Every structure is written in structure tokens, then in C-alpha cells.
Amino acid sequence: MKLTELFLVTIVTERILRDDLVDLIRDNGGKGYTITDVEGEGSRGTRVSDFEGKNVKIETVVSREVGNKIIDQIAEHYFENYAVIVYANPVKVVRGDKYI
Amino acid sequence: MKLTELFLVTIVTERILRDDLVDLIRDNGGKGYTITDVEGEGSRGTRVSDFEGKNVKIETVVSREVGNKIIDQIAEHYFENYAVIVYANPVKVVRGDKYI
């Protein structure tokens, strides 16, 4: 099976940003995403979404360029006021061209 | 602590394939797996499992050979008709020989 090297960008953030970030991913050329309900702690405390299910983790497999764009956008719009962590690592993807 | 380099194979797919894929992992020599309930979107739309809890993410830490076998099998049996994404990345595992 041919494997393509792409990037897995992982975002963990407040649940309230969920739909916004999905839009952000799509608008920057992401072809898909996977969302998990998670809990967590970091440098910021209180969430307004105590009632709504804590944090979400959004993972998206993208090309390097799309990944960079997504990261930049998140940094610009959400880093200042929201609880969010973003990291990326290379992954080998089957049928990788579907996701570029 | 001695760390062994192995591969983390991640599969996100329709919930209905869950048990089949667990069998597939075992049959190809996987020694364990971790399953998470997730949601997501990609190129395929409707799931029959709207009622059943969306997608599942299956992660398995395996040797390179086992990983390749698993990927090939999934590609052969499920890529045509089902919603599925598969990717892999190297990880350093503690007590790695347990998983080979």
C-alpha cells in the first residue's frame, strides 16, 4: 500500500469553539476531521462549558501548507482569550492524496 | 527505561466495523488495541450508525510488519465501500517487546 507523508494537527480546546474550529479547518483546505470529547487541565482554569462536556480534541490530517495555515489562524484568533493547545506530527497516510 | 521503536496505527471508521477491525488486528498479530468513540467528517456522508454513536477510532501499537499487514487488509476489504481513514506514525514504547 502506498503511504503518503502528511501532518496530523491536534487541537485541544474549549467545547464552545468546536464549530468555529471545524469551519476554520474547512476554510483553510482541510478535507476532514475527527472530534473526541476529552477533559483536561492546563494553564487556564474555568470553562464556561462545565455543563457542556469539558474540552474537545480535534484532529485533522492535512498537508504541510494547510497545517501551517490552520495553526496560524488559530494562533491569531484564539490564543489570547481561549484555552487551547495545538501540536502537529508527521504521519504516513494510506490513500493520502484524498486528504490534500 | 528502555524504549522500543514501534508503530502506532490509527484507524477512524464507521462504528459498524468495530468488531470486524478488532478481529482483523488480532488475526494479523496485533497484541492489543485502544478504542475511542469519536465523531467526524470526511469525504463520505451518511452513516447508518447515527443511532449507534458515530465513528470509532482504533489505535494499535504494533511492529512495522504487523502494521503493514493490517493496513493492507483494511485497504483491501473496506476502502471501497466504507468510510475509513488509516494513518501510522512511529512511537517509542516502554516494555516494547510486549507488543511485538
Next chain:
Amino acid sequence: MKLTELFLVTIVTERILRDDLVDLIRDNGGKGYTITDVEGEGSRGTRVSDFEGKNVKIETVVSREVGNKIIDQIAEHYFENYAVIVYANPVKVVRGDKYI
């Protein structure tokens, strides 16, 4: 955006160890963590937490040293008697200095 290379340490274990491991991460210098409810199978069978929601996955983004300390501590205290898998991989983190 400047990206820092750090390590993502992933631990999957019995739910009953959840709070202990969070303490262990903090005590060794981890600055945050993300927890997911998961299911899984490995070499150990029965969990006492059948009622409590199976396994948990704990992910923490840390520096190499902190990661090594965490891994060593877990190996020392939990490997003998509990179901646990630990692995690590490098990730590029945005605002990485927050997590060192």
C-alpha cells in the same frame, strides 16, 4: 508561527489510576494533560472498573526530560500490578515554551 519540538507521552491504563497519574504528571513537572475515556484490550484481562468506564488515555505534552521522568515513575510504580501501556512521540507545539 514558531513551533517547538516537545514530546507527547500517551498512557492508557485502568480508570482507577487516573487521579494518581495526574498527580504523578504534575509532580514531575508536566504542565497540563488531556484525558479521554477509552476501551481496550491488551495482555491483562479483567478490570475492576467495568462499572466505572473501562480505561483512560492520558496525554501530556512535555519536554524530553519531564517525559523520561514520567515514564520511569510509571514503570516503577504501576507496571507490575496494573494494566498500562506507555508510548511517546515527538510533536511540534505552538507556543511550546508554555509547556516546558
Next chain:
Amino acid sequence: MESLLSNFTSPIVMAFVLGIIAKVVKSDLEFPQPIYKALSIYLLLAIGLKGGVELSTTAFSDFIWPVVATIALGIITPLIAFAVLRYMGKFDISNAAGIAAHYGSVSAVTFIAAISYAESLGESPEGFLPALVALLEVPGIIVALMIPQIINSGSGSIKKALHEVVTGSSIILLLGGLVIGYLAGPVSFEPVAPFFVGGFQGALVLFLLELGMITARRLGDLKKAGLFLLGFGIVVPILFGILAIIVGLWSGLSIAGSSVFAAMVSSGSYIAAPAAVRIALPKASPTLYLTASLGITFPFNITLGIPLYYLIATWFGG
């Protein structure tokens, strides 16, 4: 006309509409998955239990003919549906069989809504009808899945699909409930009645709220489904309903019972069938079969179909 209106002001139907509205205005209202599952476990078990308790006080001769009628319709309806879809609708074999499997089976919620409707009019449909729901659930799916196997060798795993249907949670709960209710009888059932009978209608309101939200998602797929399927999803249920009323009355069911029977037979499954079809006929499009059974026939039946079947049953049986 009036009885139609009374259906529209039933809390059950209005909750369904509220669910649709919530999604149309993009509300963040969300029904937790586990609650949805719990409600469906509760509803299916409750139907089974009540049916079983009733069965325990019913003479065998009263329900043997309805049983025969149910099995017959369970075999005939998917065949008719397949023929219509394949030869009139020009669907390929997989899709025609996949959709047919849904219409051969039954939607438990449609059944419950029909019972509630009849009861709201002061009628009392036969108590053993839930046993017929359990009976009708399986054969239609099997018949439909067999078609591609006979025509050519289908690609999916029919054996796995059969296991899926026969041991599916709805069958386990319905049948299990029936047996428990039957063995318990009215006296042992009494202590659990407040939970399973008293709370039933209210729980149904919540369930239909969620079904409305799920259906709303399907409505977006209506375009992809096409005009033929839209017509199919309304006309074929009406035909099946009329057929069921005739057969039902003939088998000895009361007028109200026949109208509920019609709702049952005309309804399309959207829990048991989709899972089985996805496994046995992986090439069949979930968009098509789910849109038909959940996006078209279910809302039609719940709002217009049920009062219509009652009207027709009254004409035929009066």
C-alpha cells in the same frame, strides 16, 4: 378531518416537529447519545412487557390468524418493494434490495404512535399487537437480503447480517420483554407498571424530540434521494397500509387493531434494517435507504399516515 387535527396536537407529534425546528434554526440543542439509546431500550422493553402481559390473558385462537397474516405480509411486502424499486425505479439490485429490507421490517416508534393515536380516540387496539411487531421485524429483512444472493452472489456477508438481525437489540428487547411479561402475568407486572406504563407516553415525547432532530438531518438528503424515492416513500406505505387493513380485518383484528397493524406494516425500519443492510449489502447507499425510511416514510406516517389508516380501517370495517 378532526381526528387528523387531533393527531397534530398530540404532544408526541408536536415534539417530533419541535425536533425538526430545532435543527432547522441551528439550535445547539443536542440529545446525548446514551440517553437516546436508553430511551430506545426502555421503549422496546416496555412494548414487549405490555404485550407479554396481554398475551398471557389472551386465547391462542385469538391471535393465531393475525400471526399468520403478519408473517405473510413480512414476506410479501419486501418483494413488492423490491419489484417497484428495481423495475419502476430502475435502482440497481443492491439499492433496491437494501431499501426493500427496510420496508419489509417495521418501525417500532410508528407502531407506538399508532397505538397512542388509537387510544387517544378512546379505542383499545388488541393488547397482543406488540408480539406482531417482534414477528414482523425479522422476516422482511431476511427476504430482502436473500434477493441479491439468489440473483447473483452478493458481495457482503449475509451470515453476519442475519446474526446481526436475529440477535439485534430490538429483537432481544421486544422478544425478551414479551416472554418476561408473559411469564410474569398481570400480578407480578404490577410493581413495575408505574415505570413501564405510567412513564411510557412521556418518554416517547423525549424520544420523538430526538427523532425529529435526526430526521431533520435526513431532510437535507432529500434532494440526493430524488423524486422517485419521495413518491415511493409515501405511496408504497399507503398501499401496504391498505393491504394490511384488509388482511388485518380478515384475520379477526378489530378496526382499531387493523389500523395499528397498517401503520406497522407500512412503516420502514431504521434501526435493525440499516445495520444489517450495511453489512450484507455494503454497496447499497445508506443515504438512499435512510432517507426513504427515516426522512420520508416515518414523518409521513407519524403525521398523516396513522390517521389515514384509521379512517380507511373505519370505512372498510364499519
Next chain:
Amino acid sequence: MESLLSNFTSPIVMAFVLGIIAKVVKSDLEFPQPIYKALSIYLLLAIGLKGGVELSTTAFSDFIWPVVATIALGIITPLIAFAVLRYMGKFDISNAAGIAAHYGSVSAVTFIAAISYAESLGESPEGFLPALVALLEVPGIIVALMIPQIINSGSGSIKKALHEVVTGSSIILLLGGLVIGYLAGPVSFEPVAPFFVGGFQGALVLFLLELGMITARRLGDLKKAGLFLLGFGIVVPILFGILAIIVGLWSGLSIAGSSVFAAMVSSGSYIAAPAAVRIALPKASPTLYLTASLGITFPFNITLGIPLYYLIATWFGG
């Protein structure tokens, strides 16, 4: 005094205290998230339904003035709260407006607890009060979010926040319930009453157990909130309560009705408002507004406030 004590031995209030205790002793007691959500869906829908059924038998002239009073207080209270926070408390614009939005809106649970309290004393507050809860939920948030827009251009997205509030699940459920209950009327409502009325008080006990646990987490933030906010969270609700009693009695509400109205007006939202404020005023600190409305005012109202409002209403209206 006695009526105060009777509030403390109500299962609802004691369940709330038990929840706090559970967290204080670090019990592993945990309320599953989906259950919490399901309970709040149930409670909101149930309030709406009951209110709607009552509305269907109430003359328009009976509730038109209370409606006017509600809207007026929905506009005035966030403005007062903002002024107090900004000019006496020296909070910045974002935080003052963010907290004000919470106090302009309403806590449905406080409302329910007030109804239960009144009923436990043998009173019967007006049945249409839930309609006022739905009415009061939105305008206060809008007014408060507008303030920073008017003073300077606020940074967050006010449009998104408004959509969030207006289509929020509490509004959909309350309003939807009201309409369904109104259209159904007492007769169609009867079959679902055991679920939505009979089970209501008990479900509320579970809900308050969980609210107690959530509140306990807030208590840890009390220090960060500061003394001013602590005073604000107690004194301002009392003032709003007195204001509401006067306006309520004037608008024709009964004594019991006015006391419930006071609990409503004095309460701070902790579901609809936080989500909207987080979006529209991202710089406002969730710690401040959640601690105020959920950590201070809610426990105060549920234990002391409600009996107090009843006492005052009796003085004023007697």
C-alpha cells in the same frame, strides 16, 4: 422562620447540600455528563409543557401585565447590574457587561425551586409563570451584550452570540414546551403527565445533587472573585427581588406568584448566559461571572433567598 426551616428540610435543598459535601470530602461520586444534560432537557421541557397547558386555560388579560413587567425588568436589571459593577466595583467594561448579562437573564432551577417552595406551603402560584421565564431569558443578555458595543466596539462576535442565545437549547425547550402544552391542552397532556409532572420533583432532586457538585467546584474560586463580587451576588439579588415583588404585585400577580417572580428576576443565568458571553465578550473572565451567578447567587437564592422573597411578598401584599 419556620418557613425558612421548612425550605432547609426540603429534599431539593438537601440534595444540593449533599452534592457540595460529596465534593468537599473528595468523594468519587460523579454525575455522568449525558444524564445531567438529559435532566436539564427534561426539566426545561416539563416547565414549558406545564406552563403551556396552564396558559391554554388562562385569559389573555390575566397575563398581559405580568408580561410587560417581565420585559421591563429584563431590560432594567442588567443595566443596574452593569452600573453597580462598573462604577462601584470598578470592573472593566467586558467583565461588568459579562456579569450583568447573567443577572439580566434567569436561572430556571431557581425558578423551579421557588415554585416547589411555594407549593410546599400550600400556595398555588400562577400557572403561566413558566412563560415569563422563557420571556426573561433572552432580553437581559442582549441588553448587557449591547453595552460594550455602544461604549466602544466590542471585540467578540455579537451576532454569533445572539444566535446562540435565541436558538439556545433552553429557549427551544421552554418555548417549544409552552407551545406544545398550549396546543395540546389539558386533555392531550394527560397521558404524558405522569412522566412530566409526577416525576418532576424527584428528577429535580437528582439535578440539584449534581448542581451541588458543580457549585462546590466554584466555591474554590470564591477567593479569586473577591469580596465585592461576594457582596454583589447577595445584595443585588435581594434588591432585584424586592423590585420584582413590587412590580409583580402591581401587575396583578398573587403574593405567591410575586415571590416566585422575585426569585426568577433575582437569579443569575448559568447556562444560556455563559455561552453567549464567552463568545461575545471573550475578554470577560468566566471565573468571575460563573462564580457570581453559580457560586454565590444560586446557593443564596436556593437556601435563603426564596423564603425571604416569600416573606417580603407577604408583607407587601398582605
Next chain:
Amino acid sequence: MESLLSNFTSPIVMAFVLGIIAKVVKSDLEFPQPIYKALSIYLLLAIGLKGGVELSTTAFSDFIWPVVATIALGIITPLIAFAVLRYMGKFDISNAAGIAAHYGSVSAVTFIAAISYAESLGESPEGFLPALVALLEVPGIIVALMIPQIINSGSGSIKKALHEVVTGSSIILLLGGLVIGYLAGPVSFEPVAPFFVGGFQGALVLFLLELGMITARRLGDLKKAGLFLLGFGIVVPILFGILAIIVGLWSGLSIAGSSVFAAMVSSGSYIAAPAAVRIALPKASPTLYLTASLGITFPFNITLGIPLYYLIATWFGG
């Protein structure tokens, strides 16, 4: 004999069997985790509340001796269990103590099933028995966990385990419910009774359906547990049951009360104890203690044990 049969046709017992069957035929029936948790919160709180309300109308002298009896048995039974396991069964210290901790504690569901059984026979066991369940939950676990500490220094953290037991959710809910029920009394309890009393038996049916499925998973481990443990899991509960009947009757409990007391004392914990043992005795095998208490003793008690204890109590006390 007849009363045994009547136990087998109780909806509760049959739901348990249905759960086992569902797993044996590999049905996809699944009980959502949060629902399971919610049901157990509900059941424990409901037992507590009902017990508390009863306590509030019971004279102190009526239950002081049963309290003493409960504590005594809570201390003695784990010691006996340990001795049997260690010296007859040749288990190592960790495993013997770990299993003993389970049998020193109590299974709330077994208790409830025993109450239901007695009530189905027209008996009315003492209303304060739930208070004894809360009392019996803790000491047995503590005693058993102490044994390895005394014999040699145990490896796990006993302090953490004790905190786990004493602040565990079952204690918080049972004790909390008792106190709330006691303070509320019958009058304040009335509005929540439909939820906590009316719905109780039905909720129990759902709970036992799930317990059946969990137990079925344990049945696969029966082989690993070995013949000795199988015998232990049946014979020791019978012995404990007889002991409890004698002590219970002596302490003034009624015949029905003594039979329920026997079910309680003979039962093995499978919620509180496993968590504590896993922490305090990490070397003890969960397979052994869970299979014994949940896979053997629980099904035995629920089907045969409870009617048996009733029979014996009738002999002894008649």
C-alpha cells in the same frame, strides 16, 4: 417450592437472565455506561431516602440491636471468609484478604431484590433495613484490608483505599439519602415519592438487565476461578445467611426482616470493595474476587439464595 418459582417469574430476576442470554447469543445490545451509573445513583439514593423516611418514624429501641448485630457481622464475616480462603483454599494472603473484603461488604442490589421478593409475598420487612446496608458496607472492607497489614506490611496504600471506601459514591448516596429522608420525613418526601418509590421497581428491571450482561462476561472467567471458589461462592453465603438469620431474629427483626438481613450479609460487594481492594491490594487478582462476588454469589443469591433464606427464616422464626 412455589415461592421459589415465584422468584423466578419476577420481572427483576427474568431481566437478569435476559441480560445473560443477550451476551451469550452475542447480541449487540449494549447498555450505555452513563445510564448504568445514573441508575445506580438513583437506586442507592432511593434506598437511602426510603430508609431515612422510615427511620424518622421508628423508635430508637427498635433498631439499636439490629445495628449492633450488623456491625458484629460486618467484623466477623470477613474474618471467617479470610480463614476459609487462606487455610482451606490455600489462597495467598493478598487474594484471600481481597476476596474476604468483598464478602464482608454488601451488594445493594441483592438487598433490594430481597426486599422486593419479601414484598411480593405480602410481607413487610422493617423499613429501617437500608440503614443497615449503609452500616454494613464499610467495616467488612476495612477489616479485610487490615489483615495483610497485620500479618506483614501490605504493599498498596491502605490509607488511600480507606478514603476510597468511606467517601465512595455508594456510601455518600446511601448515607446522604438516609439523612435527607430522615430530616424530610414523610410529608416533605411525598412530592418526590412518585419518582423514587413509584419508579423504583421498574428502574431495577433495567439495572438487572445490565447486571446480567456484566455477569455474563464474568461467567467466562469461571474456569480461571477454579472449583474451590465456585463452592466458596455458594456455600459461604448460605452459611453467612443462616448466621444472619439467627442473629437477626435474636436482635428483634421480623421473619421477613431476618431473611432480607440474611441476603444482605451473605452478599458480596462488587462496587465499593473492588475499587478499594485494587488500590490497597494491587497483587490480588480482580479476576478472582470479581468472579466470586459477581459471577457466582450474586446470581446464586438473586435466584436461589433469597427464597432459601426466606424459607430458613420461616423455619427458625415460625
